[in-house]
Amino acid sequence: MVLIIRLWDVENEELLARLKYWITNDPLWSQDGSDVLLISPNQDKGVDWFLMTANGVIRQVTQFGEIFQDQYYEFFTPSRSWDGRFLVFRLTYNEPDKTAKYIQLDLRTSPFEGNCIFSHGETTSGSVGMKLAMKSGRKTT
Numbered sequence: 001m002v003l004i005i006r007l008w009d010v011e012n013e014e015l016l017a018r019l020k021y022w023i024t025n026d027p028l029w030s031q032d033g034s035d036v037l038l039i040s041p042n043q044d045k046g047v048d049w050f051l052m053t054a055n056g057v058i059r060q061v062t063q064f065g066e067i068f069q070d071q072y073y074e075f076f077t078p079s080r081s082w083d084g085r086f087l088v089f090r091l092t093y094n095e096p097d098k099t100a101k102y103i104q105l106d107l108r109t110s111p112f113e114g115n116c117i118f119s120h121g122e123t124t125s126g127s128v129g130m131k132l133a134m135k136s137g138r139k140t141t
Helices: 062-069 127-136
Strands: 002-009 014-022 036-043 047-052 058-060 073-080 087-091 099-106 113-117 124-125
Touching: 014 047, 036 073, 047 062
Parallel strands: none
Antiparallel strands: 002 014, 014 036, 036 047, 047 058, 073 087, 087 099, 099 113, 113 124
């Protein structure tokens, strides 16, 4: 189910931002309320993580639609670090086998950098390494 989340400036009575919100996980607010992470539909007919700041700036955090194209994928068990810097979640894809990998993203880097943790303990890092690792299922450096 998709809803629309709106961010209002109550003092100035104006709409700061609007984003479609995919209701599979609750929004992940930073502890200081300066931003929120949401799962939202992307341009590729899939879903991705988006970061909405308190002043209405929206940034796409992930680009799994580009990686998986028409394949099925889902996000599970998302969590945010206490300081809001990291997002960790389980990415499940590859129907019907449902391959799962844990992703850790550093939200303070641009483009977002992170780690992909495989079920057998191998890891890969960086934006290019993550794309290749998820596509091939192998360790990359």
